[in-house]
Amino acid sequence: MEVLLLVVGLMLAAVLLVGVGDRTRLPWPALMVLLGVVVAAVPGLPDAFDLDPELILPLFLPPLLFATAQRTSWALFRARWRSIALLAVALVAVTIAAVAGTALAIVPGITLTAAVALGAMVAPPDPVAVEAVAGPVRMPRRLLSVLQSEGLFNDATALVVFQTAVLATVQGGELSASGLVLRFVLGALAAVVVGIVFARAARWIIDRVADPTGRSALTLVLPFAVYLAAEELHASGVVAVVVVALDLRSTSAVDEAADRLAQRSFWDVVELLVTGVAFGLIGLDLRQVIEAAGADLPRMLAHAAAVCGVVLGVRAVWMAAAWLLVRNSPDPSRAPRTGREAVVLGWCGMRGLATLALALSLPASTVDGAFPARAELVVIACSVLVVTLIGPGLTLPLLVRLLGVQADADxxxxxxxxxxxxxxxxxxxxxxxxxxxxxxxxxxxxxxxxxxxxxxxxxxxxxxxxxxxxxxxxxxxxxxxxxxxxxxxxxxxxxxxxxxxxxxxxxxxxxxxxxxxxxxxxxxxx
Incomplete structure (x- = not known):
């Protein structure tokens, strides 16, 4: 009963904070995280929401990815495949390497594979967080579409690296760059096939279901089904959900006007409530992270500050380099085209659900004993999450106005x-x-x-x-x-x-x- 009350309370808080966010011009998901932190700090509050970390991604990520992917198109991805490769693959890999090197230098007792696992936890900006924080801000569509494209695929890269690094740490093995690349490519290709198969099957069912309510309900079940099926086949569940959403949206029929209106309203409600619970959960789970750190928390936070600086610095340098390459491009849809746009894109590297889930899913032991510096790795990962989510979440609207990077209404x-x-x-x-x-x-x-x-x-x-x-x-x-x-x-x-x-x-x-x-x-x- 306590869990049910907490979920209902988070949903109600999400509805109320949407209104607060509209009035204060602040992204309400960031306010939900702050609310979760405040609630978690209440003395005597039981750990009512003790959710298995392995369930966080399968429960929250599929519907939110599906909702976000429906707002884009295959044509946009084909036009921006270079940007996706540079941001969702190359930038993630560079961030993992930079964070792993920093952790090896400052965290006592950490191994190379554990350091790489930390890098994979904090490297990918979360698509849900990016959409929730940057979506309501009036910025040029070019910038928002770049962030959406990056966020929809970068988790796939990070998850492959994280799972491989954790397995090597637990079993006492070594990392293989060629093995990582092969696993990523095969997982992505398999996910594309799974996504297309599920999309075509869903379209076949939709064409034969007369009840509009049933057709809308199918779209809610679909992202969970395709995510779990892809994970069972050792493919990328993230990529599979994105593919099924894109393919299903691209085959929308001309005479489905009522369905599109009904599903738009239905998914707006689902996205609001699931996002509210997910971001509230982030705040609530920070208490158990602090309790696990104990008396070593100040030292861990100092190391976390250094890693946060590396994460923010790598993204800022990367976006500056992208600006130098793109500013003279004849394609008007490319971004960033100015130094101000590069600053905004560099500041929009919000981490979220993926970072939290991966941090809490670190195993407690290995074949050689305890997992190296597990408590400190969790503190560092959650610190990066808070800094990159709360900071941009509360300051992005002001930054966009100060820099003059407003949405081009004309x-x-x-x-x-x-x-x-x-x-x-x-x-x-x-x-x-x-x-x-x-x-x-x-x-x-x-x-x-x-x-x-x-x-x-x-x-x-x-x-x-x-x-x-x-x-x-x-x-x-x-x-x-x-x-x-x-x-x-x-x-x-x-x-x-x-x-x-x-x-x-x-x-x-x-x-x-x-x-x-x-x-x-x-x-x-x-």
Missing amino acids: AEHAAERELTLRARRAALTRMTARERSDELPEEAVTALHERMGRLEALLRGDPPTAEERDRFDALRRGRRVVAEVQADALAAAREEVLAARREPGVDPEAADRVLRRLDLRTVLLD
Whole structure:
């Protein structure tokens, strides 16, 4: 009962802190971590939420990864595969090496494999934390999409290194660079296959389930199923969940307007509650980390400060180098293009659930005795989590404003306008074809031309005028035919936007906003 009360309390706190975050312009997940720390510090509070560390990632990561991946597209990943490779693989590897070297120099009694395990714990920015903290901040879409792309795949690299390093530590073996690379490549390829197979199977089921509630429920079960299946096959569960979300989103049908609206609302609620519990759990678990450190906590925190400096420094240098390479690129979607953007991207290396889960899952013993410096490694990992999450979480909005790296509203509106015009042209083309079939009365043609002429304004959310409503009511004789042609025209518009979403260079967020308005018009018409 205590566990249930705690979960319900964290959910309620998440709902309340969303409002607080809106008023204070602070990311509410960072406020949830602070709340968890405060609650955990209450004297006499029992360890009610004693969750097995091995369950943290399977319980929280799949749904949150799935929700984040639905906001992007295959086309975006194909266009940015170089950035993904540099950030999700190369930067993670460099950070692991830098942290491992630092730990070997300052942590007494640590071995090389244990130091590498520490590097793998703290190297990857967490996709959930990045999305939760950076998502609400008004920054250019180029920067946010870079962070999203990095966060969705870097856990795969870190998990492979961590599992290999821990196994070598426990068994007294050695690390093999070639073995790590081979395991990573095979795990990623297998995960892609698993993700595509599950996505196609899910699409087959969705096409045969008539109940919209059942179809939405399937999307909730799917990320857990594909994650567990991939892990059982020793593939990357992270990559498998991302692939299944991308593939399922890319095959969305034109006539699924009601499903898209229902699932959007459903996943907004799921994401809010799961994120709240997950970030509250981070704060609550910090108490047991401090208790395990005991009297050595000050010395461990000093070492943790050095590792935090290395983690932040490596990312800052990497982003500065990326700016020097990208600033003269002809591709306007590349980032960072300015020194200010490099500073923002360097500051957005938030660690989260993955770091906590890996730290708490360190085994207590090896074949040679106790796991080397286990308590200190956990303290260091959690310190990096707190510094990189709370610091940017509370200061990122202010940093973005001070540096002037605001969202380019004109560019975003231009992207939406282009998609809106494409949708309007597709709708008018379909409507014109129906007119030529001589099945429409003259008054219906007149009404349709007037309403379709306002489609661009309707897609922007402008309501129809009172005069237009009265005129449409006066044409009841042709209402059935008008509705059919409007539905056909709107279907053409949705088809055009869905096709545009799969094109390189099209912002999936802009396409989703236009598609949502078209879906709303379609559902209201029905």
